[in-house]
Amino acid sequence: MHSLSVPRERALAIGVGSRAYTREQSLEHLEELSFLAETAGAEVVYTIFQDRDRPDAATVVGKGKLEEIKRIIQGDAIDIAIFDDELTPAQLRNLSRELGIKVLDRTGLILDIFASRARTSEARLQVELAQLQYLLPRLSRMWTHLSKQFGGIGSKGPGETQIETDRRLVRDRIALLKEKLEYVAVQKAEQRKGRTEMERFALVGYTNAGKSTLMNALTGAEVLIEDKLFATLDTTVRTMELTGSDHTTHRTVLLSDTVGFIRKLPAQLVASFRSTLAETLEADVLLHVVDISHPQFREHIQAVAETLEDIGASGKPTIMVFNKIDALADRSIVHHLQEIYPHSVGISAQRGINIPALQDIMLAMIDKRSTVLRLMIPYSAMKEFTELYRTSTIIERVDTDMGIELIVRVLPEALHRVRQWIIENPLQKP
Ligand SMILES: Nc1nc2c(ncn2[C@@H]2O[C@H](COP(=O)(O)OP(=O)(O)OP(=O)(O)O)[C@@H](O)[C@H]2O)c(=O)[nH]1
Ligand SMILES: [Mg+2]
Missing domain, CATH: 3.40.50.11060 (GTPase HflX, N-terminal domain)
Structure with a gap:
């Protein structure tokens, strides 16, 4: 400083x-x-x-x-x-x-x-x-x-x-940096491989919208929060326990926080921050955080949409998170926006307002992507069963002589793990 x-x-x-x-x-x-x-x-x-x-x-x-x-x-x-x-x-x-x-x-x-x-x-x-x-x-x-x-x-x-130095030397340096970054990208991709069966959520949004504040509120992480632009420049990933407001649905998911966007974000920066943004690119669902108390929030939404388009992350399932409702004199704007954006919620990350409602929407987004199956898992496969318990939603469980009979909601990424135990798959019915 x-x-x-x-x-x-x-x-x-x-x-x-x-x-x-x-x-x-x-x-x-x-x-x-x-x-x-x-x-x-x-x-x-x-x-x-x-x-x-x-x-x-x-x-x-x-x-x-x-x-x-x-x-x-x-x-x-x-x-x-x-x-x-x-x-x-x-x-x-x-x-x-x-x-x-x-x-x-x-x-x-x-x-x-x-x-x-x-x-x-x-x-x-x-x-x-x-x-x-x-x-x-x-x-x-x-x-x-x-x-x-x-x-x-x-x-x-x-x-x-x-x-x-002359331009040629600068060009050489650029080539070298690209090579180094490519190496980092490969290493990071390797690290991410092991986690693909958990649903991945990524926070995105305009700079200063409150992404890191929400990250901390949802996961207990301690990401730096500041009333300054670009407080966050790298990516933090944490597991998060999602609990439905019915208190019976639990899911372990991944949440990532990353660099914020701004209008006219330099193209050179967007291009070179590719590996930082990889987490966003590979996410299943985006949480687009908007500072609803900012007079230009509509333009901010537009700028974020354009940057997502630039990096090739547009078209992903997205939850619009209208943050800082505590700073609004009149909250009726949120209801109006909810008519435009079907998956949206007004919250205050700082005051902890409406966080359970956000978690419900996150769970609903997972459910939309997953399939309900009936499984019979032999007692010899307990290790896989434990893993399934963490990453899927168990709807019903009966312990039988042959093994555990389950009705379970499974994400497409985890299907290969349970395929051998399926005794009923509604999608395959004639
Ligand atoms: N009034 C109000 N302020 C908030 C809320 N959430 C975050 N803030 C404030 O907004 C500012 C920015 O918060 P951050 O969480 O750092 O925002 P960010 O989106 O991570 O910002 P960058 O990392 O810089 O892109 C801080 O001063 C926060 O205290 C909220 O719900 N209400
Ligand atoms: Mg931040």
């Missing part, structure tokens, strides 16, 4: 309206950019918004606005100018020259936050890969010069020596 003796960089946040968004939305985006900048350790002293049909090809904002920005930079001792939209390499160069201070765009800022928050070696590799891919087309003398001169936000990550 930033110590008090180090002065925070003074930042200017700059947004340009476009035909795609209302003015209100554009201002919300700018507010989110400021939140990102503060997460990165800067102090946003000024925000500037210009309504234009499209950004200026050379400098994003128009000439007059640029002069105004220069005056503010001088008058308020600004260290860094941050733009909400992705800057082309040419825009970045022009603006750096014109303004004479460090210039960053949303992508560069997000990459910087990821770099300073990455803890595991895997996350570090992934962030470095994304940074280098972002840097490659922007590699220029200007950039090297600025990062050396100013330091601070936007200059972490690939060290100066790497920036000064």
Whole structure:
């Protein structure tokens, strides 16, 4: 964390309206950019918004606005100018020259936050890969010069020596990082193999929606929770005891918590975080956590849906979890949303409101995927029986002379385990 003796960089946040968004939305985006900048350790002293049909090809904002920005930079001792939209390499160069201070765009800022928050070696590799891919087309003398001169936000990550090397060396480094990550991915896939018979749920959602808070509430894990963007950068998996509100249904399932999404999440990051997101990709059911108290929650849902599409995880069975209902003045919006989303629930992960209702929906999702079978398990196969007890729902059990007769709900993944004992399978009836 930033110590008090180090002065925070003074930042200017700059947004340009476009035909795609209302003015209100554009201002919300700018507010989110400021939140990102503060997460990165800067102090946003000024925000500037210009309504234009499209950004200026050379400098994003128009000439007059640029002069105004220069005056503010001088008058308020600004260290860094941050733009909400992705800057082309040419825009970045022009603006750096014109303004004479460090210039960053949303992508560069997000990459910087990821770099300073990455803890595991895997996350570090992934962030470095994304940074280098972002840097490659922007590699220029200007950039090297600025990062050396100013330091601070936007200059972490690939060290100066790497920036000064030519593009070929950067490309070599990218190839090496990809190879290392591929190796990590294979190892992790190996680790996951043993658990495939348990139903797998994955938390997904916009950053700061409350995913880790819910993870902790459901599993007793101790994942870091913060009122900051991107508190979580890696993936945690825990087993969880699901209990129905009838108190008779129990299931052991897996739940994973992972990195949050944001609008305009850099494509390089999404691509390089593939192995972190593997747990999400392989999940049976997604829990899409939404901060319902946020004015832009609808846009957040959309951004998450788009990112899921990008990584190839769209179309999975999904439970919409409308979180932070404790912060709502009027909860009627939840009822309205439940008409749109059939598998949804309003909760407060922090206050523990409606968690049993969520667990019931999770159990119902499992039931939808599973088959009811009648089995006869010989007493000689007790080990398998114990495993079945953990991962399936036993509806009825009778101990007979020949073995244990069961009516049981089994997931498709566990069918192979019980196939030999089936005495009745309703799906195979003529
Ligand atoms: N009022 C309210 N605040 C909540 C609730 N759940 C979480 N929060 C707060 O929301 C903030 C973010 O919570 P996290 O659990 O870290 O969110 P996250 O989705 O894991 O965020 P990232 O890991 O940064 O993507 C924290 O300040 C939490 O205390 C809730 O039910 N109600
Ligand atoms: Mg988190």
